[in-house]
Amino acid sequence: MKVLYIHTYYTEKGGEDVVFETEKVKMQLNGITVASVLFNNARYSLFKIILQPFNLLSYYRIIRKIKLFKPDLIHIHNLHFAASPAVVWAAVFCKVPVVMTLHNYRLICPSAILYHNGELFLDSLKGGFPWKAVIKKVYKDSFLLSFWLACSIRLHKALGTWKKVEKFILLTEFSKKIFLQSDIGILEKQMIVKANFVNNHESNAAIKKNNFIYVGRLSEEKGIDTIIQAFEKFSFNLIIIGSGPLQKEVDDFTARNNCVKYLGFQDRLVVQEALKSSSALLFPSKSFEGMPMTILEALANGTPVIASSLGSIPSIIQDQYNGMLFSPGNSHDLVTKIKLWITMDEEDKNHYYKNAYNTYQKKYSSEISADKMLKIYQKVIL
Structure with missing residues (x-):
């Protein structure tokens, strides 16, 4: 053919x-x-x-x-x-x-x-x-x-x-x-x-660090402002990867928050390693996404996703199975989900890690x- x-x-x-x-x-x-x-x-x-x-x-x-x-x-x-x-x-x-x-x-x-x-x-x-x-x-x-x-x-x-x-x-x-x-x-x-x-990942075995990660365009419709509002309320480790029109806001946010690292735009290998070692991916989009590759990459690396409950996302991320869902644009709800994740014991988190990887294997290989x-x-x- x-x-x-x-x-x-x-x-x-x-x-x-x-x-x-x-x-x-x-x-x-x-x-x-x-x-x-x-x-x-x-x-x-x-x-x-x-x-x-x-x-x-x-x-x-x-x-x-x-x-x-x-x-x-x-x-x-x-x-x-x-x-x-x-x-x-x-x-x-x-x-x-x-x-x-x-x-x-x-x-x-x-x-x-x-x-x-x-x-x-x-x-x-x-x-x-x-x-x-x-x-x-x-x-x-x-x-x-x-x-x-x-x-x-x-x-x-x-x-x-x-x-x-x-x-x-x-x-x-x-x-x-x-x-x-x-x-x-x-x-x-x-x-x-x-x-x-996404291309095959043999195993989801990885040492997870105590940090969240955002990977994507730094723009309003992607919800980076929701993350900034949420992390202004408390201090916890966050890595931001990406570029876009709201980069100055992200730079200013990083300057006043020692727990946040902004890495700018990175190639795919760096993103892969960062996703693999992160505790959870944050995906706060406010628009109708198609099928975000960042989410699939996270699942393939056994990384759960805390995402906005909008459009096609709930068909990929099942609440309290391979991630958590929050109300789009609602930083208070995002904070609630982040705190739930932070206070969860390691055994329960391990179930999320396994479920994330299993979702990838069954649907997105x-x-x-x-x-x-x-x-x-x-x-x-x-």
Whole structure:
């Protein structure tokens, strides 16, 4: 079987980029002949957004690659912005079936995360032209850019672009529910739920230190402000890894709290070791996440997760089994859960560690994911 992967890298490398890379390698190891067409949003990003509705350069680039490689199917991860939905029509022109993984909600709303200005933003689910998203300037606080992306959304609904995709891969049942609630035009029979994965970890055996850890973007929607508010109330060991617009706030917080270490942006190996040795991961997101790789990495390292009870997270983290759940944005509730964890005896904590690793083994291992992906591919091409 020959599969052509299409992916657009983000300006700053993120979870979707990692998923694409690891999945492509895993499928190659499982006997799939793979090729890739890669795009990048890092340079000339405004120009690429302007071409987002239908990038003719991308269209012809994909047609040329299809003629050379002759794939059995195409698997798209991220097509925004440089690739554009034109790549779907290139596949249609060449009569090659398409599978597309939906990592976020950009097909529905210019915001992509259904969150804006400190709160969930669900108006784009209601159908019609997403004027409220435009008026609120949900993309980069720009009326024009939000309007342009909204136009692209409605254009491809009118063209029936998404009806041309054989299978959409949703990461969770929650994501599937959101897309079914929208009027984007994707049918339930086109959808299949398949979780992300992380590469195999042989054992969760590790010496856990008495510290919490946060790994992620330092931004309001990720909830780093909730962590700051919580740890202002008491002193306990915390490691923060990441970068983003709230970095100054994190620097100031670290300067006045001797128990907090801010390590900045770190590579994956450093993150792995930090997750493995930490007592618990804090994941305080206020927006609808797809399937956060940080959570899966924590579980694979036998590290429980204290996370906000929002969106797809409760389908991954089971309260009082492989972690704890707290009310999104509620620093008082987060403090309560942290204190519960701190005062828990080691025997009970060990149950959480084992349950975290068992969750990874049963649901998020690379073997389970590869087997399901192969079945999806086979179903599409038969």
